[in-house]
Amino acid sequence: xxxxxxxxxxxxxxxxxxxxxxxxxxxxxxxxxxxxxxxxxxxxxxxxxxxxxxxxxxxxxxxxxxxxxxxxxxxxxxxxxxxxxxxxxxxxxxxxxxxxxxxxxxxxxxxxxxxxxxxxxxxxxxxxxxxxxxxxxxxxxxxxxxxxxxxxxxxxxxxxxxxxxxxxxxxxxxxxxxxxxxxxxxxxxxxxxxxxxxxxxxxxxxxxxxxxxxxxxxxxxxxxxxxxxxxxxxxxxxxxxxxxxxxxxxxxxxxxxxxxxxxxxxxxxxxxxxxxxxxxxxxxxxxxxxxxxxxxxxxxxxxxxxxxxxxxxxxxxxxxxxxxxxxxxxxxxxxxxxxxxxxxxxxxxxxxxxxxxxxxxxxxxxxxxxxxxxxxxxxxxxxxxxxxxxxxxxxxxxxxxxxxxxxxxxxxxxxxxxxxxxxxxxxxxxxxxxxxxxxxxxxxxxxxxxxxxxxxxxxxxxxxxxxxxxxxxxxxxxxxxxxxxxxxxxxxxxxxxxxxxxxxxxxxxxxxxxxxxxxxxxxxxxxxxxxxxxxxxxxxxxxxxxxxxxxxxxxxxxxxxxxxxxxxxxxxxxxxxxxxxxxxxxxxxxxxxxxxxxxxxxxxxxxxxxxxxxxxxxxxxxxxxxxxxxxxxxxxxxxxxxxxxxxxxxxxxxxxxxxxxxxxxxxxxxxxxxxxxxxxxxxxxxxxxxxxxxxxxxxxxxxxxxxxxxxxxxxxxxxxxxxxx
Numbered sequence: 001x002x003x004x005x006x007x008x009x010x011x012x013x014x015x016x017x018x019x020x021x022x023x024x025x026x027x028x029x030x031x032x033x034x035x036x037x038x039x040x041x042x043x044x045x046x047x048x049x050x051x052x053x054x055x056x057x058x059x060x061x062x063x064x065x066x067x068x069x070x071x072x073x074x075x076x077x078x079x080x081x082x083x084x085x086x087x088x089x090x091x092x093x094x095x096x097x098x099x100x101x102x103x104x105x106x107x108x109x110x111x112x113x114x115x116x117x118x119x120x121x122x123x124x125x126x127x128x129x130x131x132x133x134x135x136x137x138x139x140x141x142x143x144x145x146x147x148x149x150x151x152x153x154x155x156x157x158x159x160x161x162x163x164x165x166x167x168x169x170x171x172x173x174x175x176x177x178x179x180x181x182x183x184x185x186x187x188x189x190x191x192x193x194x195x196x197x198x199x200x201x202x203x204x205x206x207x208x209x210x211x212x213x214x215x216x217x218x219x220x221x222x223x224x225x226x227x228x229x230x231x232x233x234x235x236x237x238x239x240x241x242x243x244x245x246x247x248x249x250x251x252x253x254x255x256x257x258x259x260x261x262x263x264x265x266x267x268x269x270x271x272x273x274x275x276x277x278x279x280x281x282x283x284x285x286x287x288x289x290x291x292x293x294x295x296x297x298x299x300x301x302x303x304x305x306x307x308x309x310x311x312x313x314x315x316x317x318x319x320x321x322x323x324x325x326x327x328x329x330x331x332x333x334x335x336x337x338x339x340x341x342x343x344x345x346x347x348x349x350x351x352x353x354x355x356x357x358x359x360x361x362x363x364x365x366x367x368x369x370x371x372x373x374x375x376x377x378x379x380x381x382x383x384x385x386x387x388x389x390x391x392x393x394x395x396x397x398x399x400x401x402x403x404x405x406x407x408x409x410x411x412x413x414x415x416x417x418x419x420x421x422x423x424x425x426x427x428x429x430x431x432x433x434x435x436x437x438x439x440x441x442x443x444x445x446x447x448x449x450x451x452x453x454x455x456x457x458x459x460x461x462x463x464x465x466x467x468x469x470x471x472x473x474x475x476x477x478x479x480x481x482x483x484x485x486x487x488x489x490x491x492x493x494x495x496x497x498x499x500x501x502x503x504x505x506x507x508x509x510x511x512x513x514x515x516x517x518x519x520x521x522x523x524x525x526x527x528x529x530x531x532x533x534x535x536x537x538x539x540x541x542x543x544x545x546x547x548x549x550x551x552x553x554x555x556x557x558x559x560x561x562x563x564x565x566x567x568x569x570x571x572x573x574x575x576x577x578x579x580x581x582x583x584x585x586x587x588x589x590x591x592x593x594x595x596x597x598x599x600x601x602x603x604x605x606x607x608x609x610x611x612x613x614x615x616x617x618x619x620x621x622x623x624x625x626x627x628x629x630x631x632x633x634x635x636x637x638x639x640x641x642x643x644x645x646x647x648x649x650x651x652x653x654x655x656x657x658x659x660x661x662x663x664x665x666x667x668x669x670x671x672x673x674x675x676x677x678x679x680x681x682x683x684x685x686x687x688x689x690x691x692x693x694x695x696x697x698x699x700x701x702x703x704x705x706x707x708x709x710x711x712x713x714x715x716x717x718x719x720x721x722x723x724x725x
Contacts, residue, residue, distance in 0.1 A: 004044035008032060029235040064201050071194040074125040078187040082180075085118040089180035108174040112163045115179040119156065126152070126186035142334045144370050148189060150338065151366035151697070155182035158359055176356045178363075185367055185701040192705025196376070199712035210309050210390065213266075213284035218249035221293065238296045242287045250283040251303045252294035259290030266308065266393070266644060311397060311642075312390045320399030322665055323378035333371050337680070341365035344684040360697060364683035368700035369676055373707040377668035380715035385661030388721050393629075393644035394654045401640035405624050405658030407605045411553055411651060412584075412596060412618070414610035415564035415571065416453060418628060419578060419648070420540035422611070424453055426461035427521055428537035430512045437467060439534045443526055445470040446485045446494050450477070454524060457538045480565055480588035482524070493527040497567060498586070500525050500532070508532050517569030520577065540574075547578045549648035552725060554579065556655065559604075563587055563595055563618070589614030593621040609651055626651060653723040660721050668711045675707045 001023065005014035010031030015024045025037060041048045088111070092098055104111040123130070126148075133149030136142050155178040165173040217228050221239040234240065234250050242248050248261065260272035263285040272288050275281055281294050284305040300306065345362035349355065382399045389396045396402050413419050429436045444462030447455035448469060462469075473486040481502070482495015493503055500507050505527045507513070513523045513535055521537040550560050561582035564571050571585035584595050592610075596618050599606045608615070608622035616638040619625030627639035628646045643650040679700070681687070688694045 001041060001044045001046055004040050005037065008036065008040055011037075033229075033233050033235075035230070035233060064197075068194065068197045068201065071190060071197055075187065075190040075194050078122045078125045078183070078190055081118045081121045082183040082187045085115055085122075085180050085183050088118070089115055089177065104174045108166050108171045109163075111174055112159075112166055112177055115177055116159065116163065119159070119179040119183045122183040122186050123152070123156065126190060129186070129189070142338060144334070144372050144375065147334060147337060147366045147370045148185070151341075151363040152182040152185050154359060154366075155179070155185070155363055155697070158356075178356070178359065181363060181697045184698040185363075188698070188701040188705050192372075192708050195705075195709045196372075196712055199380075199709065199716060210284075210305065210312065213247065214305055215247045215249050219243075232300065234296055234299050236296055236299055239293055240296055241291070241293050242281075243291050244287060244289050246287050248281050248283055248285050248287055248294075250296050251298035252281055252296040254279050254281060254292050254294045257290055257292035259292050260288045262286040262288055266305065308390065308395060311395050312386055314398065320378060320382060320403040320665070322403055322662070322669070323382075323399065329371075329374065333369075333374070333676075337366065337369040340369075340680060340684060348685060357694075360694065361683070361685050363697040364695045364700045365680060367697055368679040368683045368695070368704055370704050371672070371676060372704065373672035373675060373711045374669070376708055376711045376715075377672050378665050380712050381661055381664045381668060381718060384715050384718040385657060385664070385721075388718055389654065389657050392650070392653055392657070392723065394650055394657065395642040395644065396654070396657075397640050397642070401624055402658050402661055404605065405607070405641065405655050406662045408558060408607045408624060408655055409604045410559045410561060410582075410599055411607045411609060412561040412563055412599065412622070413580075413648070414592075414608075414615050414618075415562055415566065415574060416540055417611045417646075418609055419546045419562060419574065420542050422453060422540065424457040424522070424538045424540040426457055426536060427539045428516055429534065430509055430516075430537070431534040432509060432532060434528075434533045437465070439526060439536070440465065441467045441470060442487055442492055442528070443494055443524075443536055445472050445487060446475075446483055446492055448472070449475060450483065453540075454522060454538050455483075458524075458536060479590075490529050494524060496565075496586075497523075497525065500527060503527070503530070505530055505532055509535055514569060517567055518573055520570055520573030522566050522570050542574065542577055543646070543648065545647050545649045548725070549652055550579050552649070552652045553655075556652070558655070561599065563592055565589065590617070592618035596621045607651070607655075609648070611646070626654065649723075649725055652725060656723055657721060660718060664715060664718055668714055671714070672707065672711060675703075679703065 002014050005011055005023070005025060008027075010028040012026040012028065013024075014026075023041070027037065038048045087096065088098065088102060092104065098104075101107050101110050102114060129145045129148045130153070133143065133145030133147070137146045137149070159177050159179040159182070162173040162177050214231065216231055218231055218234045218238075219226055219228050219241045220234065221241055226241060231249055239255065240249060240252060242259075244259070254275050254277050256277065258274075258276045260274050261281060262272050263282060266282055266285060275292065280297075281292075282305065283298075283303040298304070301310075341362045344365055345358040348361050349358035378399075382402060385402055386396050389402075396405075416422050416424075426440075429439060431439050440458070440462050443458050444467070447458045449472075450456065450459075470487050474484075476484045478484060478495065478499060481499040482493065485492050485494075493499060493505070497507065497513075505525075507525065509532065513525075516523045516535065516537040519539075521539040523535045523537050525532060526534045526536060553560050559581050560579070561584060562571065562575055562580045563584040564574075565587055566574075566585055568583070568585040571583050574580075575583045587595055592608075592615065596606055596608055600621075600623070605623045607624040607626055608618045609626045609628065610619055611628045615627075619627060619638040624641060625639040626641045626643060628648075629642055629644040641654050643654070683695045683700055685694060
């Protein structure tokens with residue numbers, strides 16, 4: 001195979017490992033496609049299996065359907081043998097007719113052997129309970145399957161003992177057979193597992209929707225012609241054509257055409273987004289009305305959709321701290337239950353009850369106490385909750401973040417790009433012994449290479465006025481303060497008040513500066529050769545929904561803080577507009593995390609909401625870090641929750657979803673605990689002791705199966721979650 005591959009033009013390296021049955025291939029994607037490599041492997045007489053590249057949604061869907069079908073088939077087989085078994089074992093007690101050869105009185109052995117033969121296929125259908133359950137028991141780590149395995153095995157073995165007694169002439173044992181109990185328990189639990197699997201399939205519907213969004217093929221433009229290729233063969237740099245109504249296959253940048261794109265499934269944003277040349281497009285979104293061509297920037301596992309799917313999958317597989325409590329309890333619970341079942345049956349036996357009565361107690365306790373519902377209580381709710389978040393454009397990275405969010409008492413918002421649009425513009429130019437044009441020209445020349453939003457605003461204002469730029473030397477950025485440059489032999493300083501104070505520059509224009517700051521504008525001081533020559537005021541517009549989101553947080557009893565590097569006057573002006581409680585102004589980027597720490601030091605659970613690189617430490621420090629999706633990869637990496645839209649209303653959605661999910665988990669855990677706590681004394685015969693009924697193991701099995709289904713069904717109610725805004 002190596003030889004066959006190395007003959008292909010474009011192969012850089014090909015190594016085949018016989019032990020692992022894997023080929024590692026490096027190739028030039030401009031010359032060769034994966035389909036050609038696969039053809040070479042097939043020609044060499046081998047079958048290429050590249051499971052990752054096949055449609056994951058198909059694989060997962062097929063596997064789930066296969067599991068559900070297997071459980072259904074096992075249940076059907078069990079039911080086919082259990083129903084006649086139940087009729088034979090119980091029918092004569094209610095006067096139902098039986099053929100003479102099965103009559104327990106003249107033909108006791110036939111009656112017993114027939115029941116044995118009908119029970120064996122049922123036990124085979126439920127063999128997984130025994131293989132898993134007894135293995136766990138041998139390893140001294142008994143689990144839920146161990147309880148079912150011990151209970152039904154005890155019933156079955158007692159039936160074998162009864163047959164041996166009948167063979168020895170003790171025909172009274174014909175009324176003490178226990179085969180139907182073992183069969184009915186297995187059948188009911190298989191039915192419960194089937195219903196549970198169907199319900200659990202519904203809990204991952206969000207993932208299915210996300211996976212189903214990616215088209216299977218792409219129309220690319222290559223060598224002057226259009227060709228349809230499988231999605232996995234699209235390479236970075238390919239030109240992809242998307243027609244109206246089609247799904248965009250991968251991420252890229254528009255190179256030709258104009259359209260609007262529905263990104264609602266990815267961002268929760270219902271209004272289509274306009275796309276023209278130079279705009280980014282996301283794989284999985286739907287092209288509405290225009291035809292476009294775009295150049296691919298990310299394919300396969302790197303696309304935004306793939307990253308979202310991975311993030312949601314990881315979150316759905318994660319555990320919340322509340323689940324660890326259930327795990328610990330389950331760990332002790334099973335051995336304790338086995339102990340209670342043995343103790344209760346022994347006590348009843350020695351109190352004068354029959355062996356059959358003691359066995360009934362033993363099996364009932366084991367079966368009803370099986371903590372399946374306890375094990376399902378948390379993960380099912382987390383699966384539905386994180387999936388529901390993804391549908392609303394709120395990506396929650398794990399169970400811990402989902403749980404902590406409901407305890408949040410203080411939300412700290414970064415100002416620029418979070419509360420505000422993050423695209424400031426120049427509003428006022430105040431000069432002293434210099435013209436406006438000259439001041440703006442010098443400031444723009446100094447800021448030309450800057451990536452700071454305020455600097456960019458000055459450059460944009462300069463471009464709008466179509467002014468010239470001057471040559472700049474010795475550019476030096478002073479973090480949290482401003483910049484220092486040389487222009488035509490003169491030293492220019494541009495920055496905030498702190499910079500002027502540190503450089504011993506006397507600040508004039510105090511009244512103008514205060515007026516601008518009170519209006520929510522950021523005054524940027526410009527000094528030339530140690531003398532203040534003017535102020536350029538830059539304002540950042542508050543986002544449309546910022547005030548609405550903060551009002552809602554207040555209604556929920558949550559305190560709101562704003563953190564910014566801006567001066568106090570500007571910060572207070574913005575805070576007044578949107579209703580902020582705590583203003584943390586003039587905070588250097590590196591001190592943001594310390595400010596969060598101070599709030600935590602007061603015993604508060606703090607969420608930090610930000611979008612920039614300098615927010616990353618604060619996002620990591622907060623109890624819950626929330627990054628807004630328009631922000632940087634670093635911020636999104638440091639965060640626990642990512643908001644796909646740049647809308648602060650989604651912060652409210654995230655907290656509400658957390659509250660709903662945790663409420664659901666607590667309901668599930670309460671009912672699971674309550675069920676087990678109430679069920680064990682009933683099964684142990686405590687009610688019978690005071691003249692009440694004795695719980696039949698078959699009813700115990702039914703109740704146990706029903707408890708698991710009820711917990712999953714309760715978790716599914718989360719699918720009706722709608723943000724209350």
